[in-house]
Amino acid sequence: MASNRPAPTAPFVPSQRDGEPYGYGDQRTDEGPWEEWNPTEDSIRPVRGRHRVSKQRGGGLARSSTVLGVGVIAAVGAGGMASANTGKPPVSISMPDLPSIGHLFDDSSDGPSSTTASLAHIGTASATDQGGSDAGEALRNRIMAQADRQQSQVDTKATVAAVAAAEKQADDAAAKAEKAAATQAADAKKDAEAAAAKKAEAERLAKLAKQYTLPTTSYTITGTFGQPGSMWSSGYHTGLDFAAPTGTLIHAIHSGKITGAGWAGAYGYRTILTLDDGTELWFCHQSSINVTVGQKVSTGQVIGRVGATGNVTGPHVHVEVHPNGQATAIDPMTWLRSKGLNP
Structure with missing residues (x-):
């Protein structure tokens, strides 16, 4: 069996220290002596x-x-x-x-x-x-x-x-609502104005109605303006017929002056009432005349009686309207309604 070679002895042994070590009372182990090892x-x-x-x-x-x-x-x-x-x-x-x-x-x-x-x-x-x-x-x-x-x-x-999109949408909605509100306000204003105008017209007509009246009270409309037929020389009816029993009172539609009264051929006995604006009102087929030319009458005053004189088929008063005294007549129904009357 192999064994390790013994370590060689140290060739030098340091001498012992003599005397008193400096600063200590006795010998300290950390001050030596040491053995010097010289590796070989x-x-x-x-x-x-x-x-x-x-x-x-x-x-x-x-x-x-x-x-x-x-x-x-x-x-x-x-x-x-x-x-x-x-x-x-x-x-x-x-x-x-x-x-x-x-x-x-x-x-x-x-x-x-x-x-x-x-x-x-x-x-x-x-x-x-x-x-x-x-x-x-x-x-x-x-x-x-x-x-x-x-x-x-x-x-x-x-x-x-x-x-930004939300703000734009809100702005668009606000603009749309504002426009709708403006339109609604304009429509409301227009409606209000129309209502006011209608009310004013109604008041005006009501006031005029006090100034105008229908030619008779008990009547039946038997002929209208423009109605065609061979019975009329012009080929159509030129007035408005109020049929009523003979002797029914005829009233002045508005105040004015009597400019004609007497026989008028196919019109029978006729009375012409001229208003202040120059409009002529003809009352035809009367059985009698109660006014004379040049006489001034007021609204509702009796100017004659219903009859069947002239070219007729029955007792009635034939009314014609001639603006400014012109020969051509207009529709009496429209003119009477413009004065607040409703035949």
Whole structure:
């Protein structure tokens, strides 16, 4: 069975300290004496055989621990640089158990520099990966922030457009309502004006009705203006016939002057009443005349009686209206209604 070679004895033993140590009352253990160890090729040569791991865990472990510390410092420094570059907090580095990384430290290597380089590479790679991850996260955050801003701008534009559309719709509705109100007000005004005009006309006609009257009270309309027939020389009826029993009183329709009274051929006995505006009213087919030419009469005054003289088929009073004394007659029904009368 192989065994480890005994360690050589120290070639030098330091002398004992003489005298009183400075500043202390007695000898202190941390002031020496110490044994001086001068490593040689034999003392540091790795032991070959089954106890190699044990030696590695002994003296080699202390050396490896020193190298590990240097590697950790390098890795932490690299991580700090990556964190400074990305604006992120330092990356935490987990230290593995020493036994699990024993394979990183090989006595066959040239020295602690290779181990330090390996640890520094690991730390730098980890920091680089972490920095890349942080940079990607920062880029993602910037993209998301930009997307949020764009979405916010889109939402703002949509809101502004919706508000503008709502305001336009409200303005249109208000304008439409205002127009409808104006139209309604105009119609109401027009209706009111029409009602007022109608009322005024009714009052005027009522006032005129007091000034005008129908030629007789008990009557029946038997002939109207424009009615065609061979009985009339003109080929149509030129007046309005009020049929009534013979002797029924005939009244002056309005105040005026008698400008004609006597026989008139086919008209029989006729009385002509001229109004102040020059309109002539003819009363024909009378059985008797009660006025004379030049006489002034008032509304409702008796001027004759109903008869059947002239070209007739029965007793009635034939009334004609000649504006301004002209020969052509107009419709008596329209003229009487204009005066507030309703035959």
